[in-house]
Amino acid sequence: MRIVSGIQPTGNLHLGNYLGAIRNWVGMQDEWTAKGATCLYFLADLHAISMPHEPASLAANTREMVAALVSCGIDPDRSILFNQAQVPAHAELQWLLNGTARMGWLNRMTQWKDKAGKNREGASVALFTYPVLQAADVLLYQATHVPVGEDQKQHLELARDVAQKFNNDFASEDAPVFTLPDPIIPPQAARIMSLRDGSAKMSKSDPSDMSRINLVDDADTIMAKIKKAKTDPEPLPETAEGLEGRPEARNLVGIYATMAGTDVASVLTQFGGQGFGQFKPALGDLLVEKLAPMAARYRELREDQGALDAILRKGAEKARALATPTLDAAYQALGLVR
Numbered sequence: 001m002r003i004v005s006g007i008q009p010t011g012n013l014h015l016g017n018y019l020g021a022i023r024n025w026v027g028m029q030d031e032w033t034a035k036g037a038t039c040l041y042f043l044a045d046l047h048a049i050s051m052p053h054e055p056a057s058l059a060a061n062t063r064e065m066v067a068a069l070v071s072c073g074i075d076p077d078r079s080i081l082f083n084q085a086q087v088p089a090h091a092e093l094q095w096l097l098n099g100t101a102r103m104g105w106l107n108r109m110t111q112w113k114d115k116a117g118k119n120r121e122g123a124s125v126a127l128f129t130y131p132v133l134q135a136a137d138v139l140l141y142q143a144t145h146v147p148v149g150e151d152q153k154q155h156l157e158l159a160r161d162v163a164q165k166f167n168n169d170f171a172s173e174d175a176p177v178f179t180l181p182d183p184i185i186p187p188q189a190a191r192i193m194s195l196r197d198g199s200a201k202m203s204k205s206d207p208s209d210m211s212r213i214n215l216v217d218d219a220d221t222i223m224a225k226i227k228k229a230k231t232d233p234e235p236l237p238e239t240a241e242g243l244e245g246r247p248e249a250r251n252l253v254g255i256y257a258t259m260a261g262t263d264v265a266s267v268l269t270q271f272g273g274q275g276f277g278q279f280k281p282a283l284g285d286l287l288v289e290k291l292a293p294m295a296a297r298y299r300e301l302r303e304d305q306g307a308l309d310a311i312l313r314k315g316a317e318k319a320r321a322l323a324t325p326t327l328d329a330a331y332q333a334l335g336l337v338r
């Protein structure tokens with residue numbers, strides 16, 4: 001079993017990242033490494049250059065994201081934690097897979113359509129081929145499971161298509177070069193929504209900081225953001241069906257359930273019939289209680305740049321060793337002489 005996933009170091013870790021992905025990264029690490037599985041978690045710094053960026057901020061954000069992941073429970077002794085830029089095999093395999101991926105497949109990607117918007121001619125080539133690099137990220141390590149939020153599902157389907165076509169075109173049936181990876185998406189936190197708009201996902205790129213809870217937010221900020229979160233005037237329903245058509249209410253209840261380690265039905269048993277005036281302070285308290293220890297560790301860890309760089313260096317060394325056999329097999333399958 002190989003568990004592989006990545007996050008872009010483009011800003012603060014927010015609640016969507018945490019509940020949609022990182023909590024599962026930690027859970028899978030805790031459950032599976034003890035049974036011999038390998039977990040590889042990386043900072044997708046090569047993906048981060050597909051959009052306009054400040055080099056100095058990218059370097060700072062990369063180190064801060066390592067500190068954030070470790071403070072959330074990623075243990076660099078049990079998981080392989082690294083950044084793509086220190087493992088050249090990611091970029092190499094992407095080029096090899098560019099021969100297999102089809103323009104039509106990439107043209108259908110919703111992230112490409114959203115991020116390029118109307119200005120496709122002005123978008124970077126990297127933004128277009130972004131999903132091929134993402135396919136390389138997981139195929140390189142023969143990933144079997146990829147814990148992600150719902151928004152990455154389409155990219156993983158593409159990774160499977162790329163793997164399948166490459167295997168069909170260049171490998172024999174009994175010796176495929178790549179494993180087809182399965183996405184692992186948390187049922188209640190697949191898509192955490194913005195606190196200001198129940199139809200938009202919580203995102204680093206939202207210009208309003210009030211739209212998201214960041215790992216680094218202090219208790220007062222968290223309480224204020226939850227208090228100001230958009231809701232409707234109705235009290236909470238008694239059952240999950242009552243959340244239909246109430247995206248903001250559904251989002252807050254989903255956050256509560258996931259954070260408390262329970263389900264939506266139990267949260268509604270407790271809070272059904274109550275107004276947001278009662279529910280919001282309870283949600284704020286729960287978030288503060290769960291996030292504060294991580295935020296405290298984060299503030300400590302981020303100070304030691306040497307230690308953070310050492311984590312990435314060691315992780316990259318292990319990742320390079322694991323990547324080599326698959327990369328070699330891909331070169332060979334394509335008939336490239338080295």
Ligand code: TYM
Pocket residue numbers: 004005006007008009016017018019020021022044047133134137138146147148149150151152189190191192193201202203
């Ligand atoms: P990124 O950096 O946007 O997000 C990191 C992880 O957080 C999840 N996520 C969410 N989950 C639920 N609700 C939300 N509002 C929310 N926002 C973000 C994402 O689904 C993701 O799992 N392309 C990827 C990084 C990547 C990657 C990979 C992931 C590069 N290569 C290979 C998996 C495997 C990205 O930009 O994630």
